[in-house]
Amino acid sequence: MKKKWIYLVFLAFFTSALFSYFTFNPVRESIIYFPIDDSITFTKASTSLELVGNEDDDEYLMEWDVHSQTDKEVYLRQDISLLFSNGKLIETLSEWEDQSQKIAQYKKISGEDSAHYEAISLHYGEIHLKDEIRSTQYMTSDQLYIIDSEFTNLFSFKSSQTEEEEEWEKILNKVTEQHLEYSWTELIDYFQIDSQDYFALPLSELAKYNSHSLLQLTKAQTKEVVGSLWEGLYKHYFLGIKTKEGKVLSPIGSTMPLILLANNHSHMLVLTQTEDGTPIKLVQKITFNQ
Structure with missing residues (x-):
């Protein structure tokens, strides 16, 4: 009788532990694109x-x-x-x-x-x-x-709003534009990219595509492309940039990413230079949900 009781206790404990193992799914920080649910805004x-x-x-x-x-x-x-x-x-x-x-x-x-x-x-x-x-x-x-x-x-x-502000805006925009255009041109040349095959977009301008469509895509397809892009940016830029040698570099100090969307909608490229000048190209394939 005592052996049977011990066996039942052990079985109950084992079943409980097994159930917890398979059902416990801890929430963790992540950004993963899943199909958009339009019922939640x-x-x-x-x-x-x-x-x-x-x-x-x-x-x-x-x-x-x-x-x-x-x-x-x-x-x-x-x-x-x-x-x-x-x-x-x-x-x-x-x-x-x-x-x-x-x-x-x-x-x-x-x-x-x-x-x-x-x-x-x-x-x-x-x-x-x-x-x-x-x-x-x-x-x-x-x-x-x-x-x-x-x-x-x-x-x-x-x-x-004033002449003084307008002058400063022109000066600071020119400084930023010259720096980024030089960096992006270097990156396009380094990776031998034909820029005519892509629609170019600085990351800072991406927010306008909450409501606008990207490059003749539907609004639903645009949301899918943008969601997939942010998933890639989060994993491979925001959390750290992995070089081809396997090093993980901080994104701090890097140039604003340039997003290149292929004209045929097959893929995206994200180009940036790390703080030490390392050229980085991220590639994201595009496959639309049916």
């Missing part, structure tokens, strides 16, 4: 850059805010954001919550000298239904020109 989403003021005589403070909310609670919510200064990545933000609707995050950034700041964010939700997994996504962005010159008081603007 973002009721709020924003990325904001604002000048706070002087930190000391040589530096100023800027606040970077990212927040979003879905109309329903979902299995996994995650927001990521990238901040560029004059075309180079300087900071990233990432936050995730399981069984949630809202995410809010902010960071104070120290800066010096005049600069054009650009931030772009992906707001993402993973949705678990009875027999399938779906997702929802939305992008937001913001920009800020901060003028820190010995010839004028510290000030900022998002788009020029």
Whole structure:
């Protein structure tokens, strides 16, 4: 009788442990494109850059805010954001919550000298239904020109409203454009890419394709391409850039990625240079869900 009792206890323990092993599925930080669920939408989403003021005589403070909310609670919510200064990545933000609707995050950034700041964010939700997994996504962005010159008081603007602001906007845009065009031209030459075969898009302009279609794609296909692109960017750029030698490099200091969408919609290329000048090409194939 005693042996039988011990056997039953052991069997119950083993069955319980086995059940837990196969049913426990811990939520973890991830961005994976699944077919879009149009029944769940973002009721709020924003990325904001604002000048706070002087930190000391040589530096100023800027606040970077990212927040979003879905109309329903979902299995996994995650927001990521990238901040560029004059075309180079300087900071990233990432936050995730399981069984949630809202995410809010902010960071104070120290800066010096005049600069054009650009931030772009992906707001993402993973949705678990009875027999399938779906997702929802939305992008937001913001920009800020901060003028820190010995010839004028510290000030900022998002788009020029005065002659002085217009002049500074032209100067800072020219600095960024020259730097990026030189880098992107080097990369296209290095990887022997025929630019006529692609539609080129800087990462900072991607947010406009929440509502617009990319290169004669339908809106549904555009969402699929954008979702797959962010999955690749998150794994192979945001979390670290893996070189062909196997090294993993920080994306901080790299040039703003240039997205090249093939005219025949077969694939995408993402080009960037790391802080030390290493040329990087990411390749993403495009296969549309039927």
